[in-house]
Amino acid sequence: MSYQDAREAFAAWGVDTELALTALAQIPISVHCWQGDDVRGFEKQQGTSGGGIQATGNHPGRARTPDELRADLEFAYSMIPGKHRLNLHAFYLDTQETPDRDEIEFRHFAPWVEWAGETGIKLDFNPTFFAHEKADDNLTLAHPDAGIRDFWIEHGKRCREIAAKMGAAQGGEVVNNIWVPDGSKDNPVDRMGARRRLEASLDAMFAPAHDRAHLLDAVESKLFGIGVEAMTVGSHEFYLGYAIRNNTALCLDMGHFHPTENVADKLSAVALSVQDILLHVSRPMRWDSDHVILLDDSIRAMAQELVFGGLLQRTRIGLDFFDATISRTAAWVIGVRNMQKALLEALLAPQERLKQAETARDYTTRLVLTEELKDLPYAAIWAEFCARQDRPTGALLVDSLARYQASVTDRG
Template structure:
């Protein structure tokens, strides 16, 4: 009997359908963020850099500096990751024909056709995000909520254009594209007017979402605070949750780095699934603040995935990633973080949820505790190895040898 077969028997004794778990895990897409590969710089600014609401640290060599380099790095990472994949793309990654450039308020589908062709060639879906940061038109920390009509108009036009791009992407790929809006708007010190900016943001969103885009899934993303915006965030959790609840077809995206350290997104998932038929996620790892560290196989990640599975949310929850670390090999960061998301999803699929729910409903809290604890030490590693074998990737850290070879042969020759 193989180690997998023995492990499978152990899980089946707990009432778990292991083969079903492997099938569901392989079929559930993870949307992998492109911006890990170049430190959130993008291609649409001459002196591309993260800033105006986004911050990245580190200067590890080998950063992707072009579309071709970013594609190559993404493919290298994807080849080492099991499961179904999507590309989580920001508007700042527009690919301009030689001699052509357009500012963000003139964002157009033709600048993303290379990404669509890339996605189609490799069987990836695409998700999209307006890029309302790292730009001179972020004025005094504000975009869609700015009192300056010209600033507000610029970002409204950008977001409208991005929805049109997402619609065209969906049409081209025969898919629905998540188009997620996040703005850094806020204030460093105590505001004199908290409501005014929120009313301007609400009016801007109403205009942005006015057009029907059937291939687009719209979402808005909240945040508790930002560096330089410590005292007030316009797009707070309450604001965007209320907005989504009042606007059918607009959903509230949960980023687990965008809340107070004592708040758990794993608890918010079942809450929102009571009311919304779609729940988008950006999965990251905050350390003291929204620092977007590489996702680890930690308690909260497992609990988030467990709630998705436990609530029957695999067809409703859109799992995307959002982290960026410029202090380590960027390809390795992608692989570690995405494999951990996959690993946590498989872990969640292998828990005896129905048996545990029945024990809770019958108030048998003692046996529930016993079984929950017993499930933690079942031979998960053997199931993970079988999953990776079926997906054609390494199950252990041997994949890192491939990344080190890629660093020697490709990344080390770049001037970035």
């Protein structure tokens, strides 16, 4: 079907496809750097695993250096319509120095800032509270040892300063997201003590003031992880309360809740109390396994809540998955494009007509509309969106991804 025919089909429902395409082009998605190298980072010192984070698989082509990772990202962005961001973790520093986590400085990320300026890609940032000898027992900011806590508090302070300087360099906001793996493998007897330590550590970390135009702090919860099955100190309830009290953004990660929970449903609930929301869009399978996202019901529900709830201006959308069983660059491309497709479908919905039926308690009409809308030619609108920005679709996309993967296979 041609774009013009599809446009007329949507117009019959009172939907202007041009408005939807314009809106979609203005929604940036923060692409997560850690998909490109299986969450290993580029620290020169010896690192350790930990934090319940594990990428499985040994598909060839893993980025081994910052330059390889940037090349992979540039290719991925060239396959994705729109203008997007990069979410950088602290242990992806690019330097010949060997600073420990409490010693990192802005200069250790200068090549990333320079690259971002050259490519026009805006950066976001994250402290790295895992894969370190001082986090091996899955305790950092909530550790009973004050010396360990001080180490991680200093790391957090330095990351906030680095993020603020990145924001100043790029002339806008950098989201600095804090997630810590702290928890207990077996049933603790002093949950309150651990949570008081985490709260005090966060307060100390957030104490230095930075320009809000350059730095937006976010806090991220988790239900459980490997090694912290019994209790996670930074639970959803803990961080929801903390974000409200301290005016930080709240991060909702789709993989960090019970598998039966509808994370999209949480958006409107927390938006009444929290001004800024950060999304980590992922696909958990039985647990926080971070599979590449599909264009499935959970993603569609998330996009619809963002659009229908008027939350796009208050929500920063980022991705968070890592799969080493498939091409890592293809994973980025598939994930971002699926998030965009879900947003496009929501933008193309006759929102007011649906809401009017619901307000009138005409649930029959609401259901009929919901089902009939599934037959509309969304693919033709998506193809037009890609064509206008010279991005491939269909077989051309498949061939482009395959060619690039073949070019990096010899990395091992």
